[in-house]
Amino acid sequence: MTTQSIELRHTFDEKVYGKRLDLALSEVFEEFSRSRIQDWVKQGYVKVNDEVVTSNKHKMSGFELVEVNAVIKVAGEWKAQAITLNIVHEDDDLLVINKPAGLVVHPGAGNQDGTMVNALLHHVPDLQKLPRAGIIHRLDKETTGLLVVAKTIAAHTSLVEQLQNRAFTREYDALVNRVMVSGSSIDAPIGRHPTKRTAMAVIPDGRRAITHYRVAEKFLDHTHLKLRLETGRTHQIRVHMSHLKFPIIGDPLYSGRYRVPTRITPELKEKLSGFKRQALHASLLGLKHPATDEYVEWRAPMPSDMQALRDELVANREYYSSQDA
Structure with a gap:
């Protein structure tokens, strides 16, 4: 097994008083799972x-x-594969990828190849020397949009520290069920669902999770939201929106039973029933460049399937507005 040493440091403030060590660490070093952090503590690494x-x-x-x-463990035992990547930006220090729907980011149970890691190792073989092939943060398999990948140890260290300090700007587009009146923020802890093994949920003893959201556009029975992550928990936006009763269109885990609106054209009904993934896209990524320390950001427009769904929502709204006139 190929391994890599990793060093992390953080000075806590008074807000951490009385909190368990593993919980405090998991909130700061959020790119690592709580179970991994607990193992590090037990092994005397902390x-x-x-x-x-x-x-x-x-x-x-x-x-x-x-x-x-x-x-x-680092990526040394994973194989390189010639899989096309949509590279938004590349320099000596980092890569920014616009991930399509259906592409798994990281090898795991049931996905040992055909992932973004396998593609990255083909594009930049030296990434096998970095933790997780340089990947700093993830997107769910069916979520599209922007991800940053470090190409050097120095860049990896800088980007991980920024993520820990919540210095990344991460904005998402989401199309959700029901009409939201106005934007706000949700601060609700997320952990493993008590009965559904593959799902997460808002639970009292979960890890702190904060999502900010605003209304971009309202439709007759749906809303286009812009969301920004302050933390980065597994399925965070999907869980928070479901918890607020505004589940993301097409979400197979969190949207629940779909209620067909009373005012819906056949075209929109068909489009909604055929949308089989969560309508969620990481549209903006901002950070300080590890080489220059200057703030840089990238944008990616909604993919064609989400844009087509949004256009049909607009057409549905305009049709019934004309009927009411």
């Missing part, structure tokens, strides 16, 4: 104020310096 702590139940006091010196 120091609090220069003292090794091996209990995840250790209570934080506030203003501690926490250091993690761990060893993780």
